[in-house]
Amino acid sequence: MSLQHFMNEAISPWMKQEGPDSDIVLSSRIRLARNFSQHPFPIIASEETLGHVLTFFKEEFQKQSFRDYKDFELVQMKDLQPIEKRVLVEKHLISPHLAEKAEKSASLISQNEQVSIMINEEDHIRIQLYFPGFQLDQALEQASQLDDWLEEKIDYAFDEKRGYLTACPTNVGTGMRASVMMHLPALSLTNQINRMTPAINQLGLVVRGIYGEGSEALGNIFQISNQITLGKSEEDIVEDLHSVVKQLIDQERKAREALMSRSSIQLEDRIFRSFGVLTNSRIIESKEAAQCLSDLRLGIDLGFIDHIPRTILNELMVLTQPGFLQQYAKDTLSPDERDIRRASLIRERLQLENEE
Amino acid sequence: MECQECHQRPATVHLTQVVNGQKSEIHVCEKCAKENGYMNYGEENFTLNDLLSGLFHSEGPSPLKGNTPHSYAQKPKLKCENCNLTYEEFARVGKFGCAECYKTFDDRLDPILRRVHSGNTRHDGKLPKREGGNLHLKREIEEHKTNLRQLIEQEEFEEAAKVRDKIRSLEDQLSKGEDGDG
Numbered sequence A: 001m002s003l004q005h006f007m008n009e010a011i012s013p014w015m016k017q018e019g020p021d022s023d024i025v026l027s028s029r030i031r032l033a034r035n036f037s038q039h040p041f042p043i044i045a046s047e048e049t050l051g052h053v054l055t056f057f058k059e060e061f062q063k064q065s066f067r068d069y070k071d072f073e074l075v076q077m078k079d080l081q082p083i084e085k086r087v088l089v090e091k092h093l094i095s096p097h098l099a100e101k102a103e104k105s106a107s108l109i110s111q112n113e114q115v116s117i118m119i120n121e122e123d124h125i126r127i128q129l130y131f132p133g134f135q136l137d138q139a140l141e142q143a144s145q146l147d148d149w150l151e152e153k154i155d156y157a158f159d160e161k162r163g164y165l166t167a168c169p170t171n172v173g174t175g176m177r178a179s180v181m182m183h184l185p186a187l188s189l190t191n192q193i194n195r196m197t198p199a200i201n202q203l204g205l206v207v208r209g210i211y212g213e214g215s216e217a218l219g220n221i222f223q224i225s226n227q228i229t230l231g232k233s234e235e236d237i238v239e240d241l242h243s244v245v246k247q248l249i250d251q252e253r254k255a256r257e258a259l260m261s262r263s264s265i266q267l268e269d270r271i272f273r274s275f276g277v278l279t280n281s282r283i284i285e286s287k288e289a290a291q292c293l294s295d296l297r298l299g300i301d302l303g304f305i306d307h308i309p310r311t312i313l314n315e316l317m318v319l320t321q322p323g324f325l326q327q328y329a330k331d332t333l334s335p336d337e338r339d340i341r342r343a344s345l346i347r348e349r350l351q352l353e354n355e356e
Numbered sequence B: 001m002e003c004q005e006c007h008q009r010p011a012t013v014h015l016t017q018v019v020n021g022q023k024s025e026i027h028v029c030e031k032c033a034k035e036n037g038y039m040n041y042g043e044e045n046f047t048l049n050d051l052l053s054g055l056f057h058s059e060g061p062s063p064l065k066g067n068t069p070h071s072y073a074q075k076p077k078l079k080c081e082n083c084n085l086t087y088e089e090f091a092r093v094g095k096f097g098c099a100e101c102y103k104t105f106d107d108r109l110d111p112i113l114r115r116v117h118s119g120n121t122r123h124d125g126k127l128p129k130r131e132g133g134n135l136h137l138k139r140e141i142e143e144h145k146t147n148l149r150q151l152i153e154q155e156e157f158e159e160a161a162k163v164r165d166k167i168r169s170l171e172d173q174l175s176k177g178e179d180g181d182g
Ligand SMILES: [Zn+2]
Pocket: B003, B004, B005, B006, B007, B008, B009, B028, B029, B030, B031, B032, B033
């Protein structure tokens, strides 16, 4: 079954490559919102219209390839079990919103999982393209070309004055949301990130945690993205985001250096304690796991631990989410059962690294 | 420095806004920054309703705002002919029903877009390749015209004449293209 390989691996093939500044930037993403000019938007469209959109994608793009993005697979929401949907959400291949929609929604996913095109989400089309590390420019260029490729066959809803027309006024114009996922343990540890957030917001950018709820950022993983989509070019938006991310990278590196020079032994202690917890615990909640994984990853980046690949953070953050745990268990699990599963999965995964 | 909106609290939020190419400085207090949409939070789960509900009502039809009785009588029924979404429904849900809605509600969109997009109301980004054919030309002509004005100001008439010829040939191209479509 073609769906299976999207389910089995916690990290997508593209995530295994290391991009620029990958000690701090986990991934870069461009998302473009597009609509058909002739159809009402999904929120108001009839099942029949949504069916037309879906069929169109199936006929025109199923199994097609564009450059490195080969053999697009149309994964329909109606064919998925709840756990399978959850897995795709945890891998960021679909949005939670798409997962909630049943009948006529789908995601067109490239084999390397670098591209997913969500169909009949809030807009008819949501193109998502990921790059490992800090590669916003490349991501924008590729996303734009992919957009042109789709446009050869689709009349987009576009207006000279307002740009690409979207269901929500917050996306109109470029329809673009550029974002960067960053691991900022030193800025979190020293509480600097909270002080920097208001200034970043003032620049029209948003900082939020990827995992966890509200303001807490589990695993010290943050997403920085643009808020404004209208009145600025895609290149300018990306450039603004780029310069803020660059500054955050510099600040994080400085904070790491400061921690190393002022409290190296305390830091080393913290890292190895966390490593101890991960390799020995029998029950672990997601919050504690995320913190320990963040410490472990910092330990790898700072050279305290050298036999474990950096991608362990991304991999285990995804793998220990409820959807994946249950996918592995082939069963629904209670929260207590999940904590036990999570602990054993992390132990086994780290044991694997020791053997290699 | 005092807040330029309420003139009461000190300005703690300092922004440079670029609206349609014009830069302006904004100095407001945090409260006014939030109320005026200078600071926004969240991404996909952004609740537009919270942000806009007050605005829709204040910008909606109001006889106090100098509308003639005639236009006031028409406004409450504003409805997209293509998808049947009324302006009231749009205001409540915060989502458009179709591409046509943008044209139908056009008169009322500027304040909403300004609030959401830090003062911007006009697109300044990518144009679709196919559909945007003429738009590419139009944008190019606009750029040349700006250039032309500058050249004239600087009294570089020789260069200006070249640019003027370029504009003419582009405008020719544009009118041919439009004839071809029709
Ligand atoms: Zn104020």
